[in-house]
Amino acid sequence: MTGPDRAGLTRPTIVYAITVLLLVAAALGVPFLRAQRAALVLEAHELGAIRTTTAAAIDSLRGVREQTRATLTLERARATAREEPSLHLVIAVDSGTMSLVRDGITLRSMPVRFRGAPSRGMQTIDKIVESVVGAVPATVDSLGNAVAAAPEATVERVMLTDGTVIEGGDAAAVLLGGLEATAGPKTVVLSRRDFAAVRPNLVRGMKAVLF
């Protein structure tokens, strides 16, 4: 086994040579691979941090987008109300006001109070009904005028297509504004004086925009 091979080299020499080559390759390659891996791990960490930031930014933007969508719905409803050339009602649920509007001009703006949260969107007046109510207590309207007590009275109520009712009520309670959580139909209550002022203008089929 110690005899010369075809190239004149002994087998141990070849083995040693290969071993040396491999050792050199390992000595050079392993640090290189480790450095590469360290760089990759570092890059992966950076990418992870970027992903976290990106995910947070996307979440934030999605939240803003949802808010903007809600704003857009609101603004579109407002624009529809402004563009409507015929006489119509605009009920702003958040600010608690009802307006009589034509050609984008607010003819009368009135404070209102809600019983039950009214649905937002476009409605039309479905019907105007009369009903007898019990005694009406003496009160003072929004302009400070005394409203005499009545033992029994017939009141008119305006019904929208979604069942929301618009009616006159106690002015002092209306001025408090806000939303009462009660059972029964959703109701928009304005002062009796305001109701009397706008009622002759309300007809079946008239639009009412709630936003």
Next chain:
Amino acid sequence: MPGEARANSLGGVAIWFAATLAVASVGVVAYEGQRTGAALRTRNALRDASTRERDALAETRRSLVALDDSVRMAQARGRAADTQPYVIVSLADNRLWVRDGGEELFTTRVASGSGRTLIGAGSKQKFRFDTPRGKLTVKSKETSPAWVPPDWHFVEQANKKKLGILRMTRGQVIRVSDGVITTRGSDVVKRHRDGTVTPMTASDGRELAAGGRIIIPPFGTNARRYKEILGTHRLNLGDGYALHGTNAPNTIGRSVSHGCVRLRNEDIETLYRMIPVGAAVYIY
């Protein structure tokens, strides 16, 4: 030959040792390579995911910008472009406002239609004194306007005085005890038996009468033009309706008119100056 054998034996061990080292170094390199490969795959996966998320972020930003544009467009929609002042009249409050855009320029109390119904003789004629609700337009403006009373005025006076009604036409001759009443040019005249002719004048409450009937003079005659009833100025709204002054300022603030909107003379003068022809008048 034990020395040669030991040499052979040492050489063999060295070769085995070298071979083992070679295998070990290959193993270490392979191990490190595998770990680095795994790190590379992880990095690549993260980079792909990060790229997708960056695209998603960009897309979300784009959609947000588009939404913002839509909001701005919606906010701009339906905004009144004209700056012409307009008038609002509340019949329930008997109040008038002049506004320009959202700004209130002027407000005052007014008198509006009484809502009464007048029934003429024989119940054939019915007049309802309502101020029309809706959008009207200022058609023309006048100073020192004369009132051309409509038929209902004569019916109302006839009812009040318990007299009949006689509708006169141009050229018609109405015989009375001391002559005849007829028209000449733009006058209603009385031609006396002696041939003299005198123009007849009428005013609110002092209408022409003959034979127990109140005469409704033809349109266009001076007998059907009453002065100083409508105050100093008038803004005509068409169909006989108008915003005008009054000679009865104590009626302001009440629903007493025959359908026109009455203002105090100083207020109608202000309105005359502020409101151009063509301005909208919203009555509700």
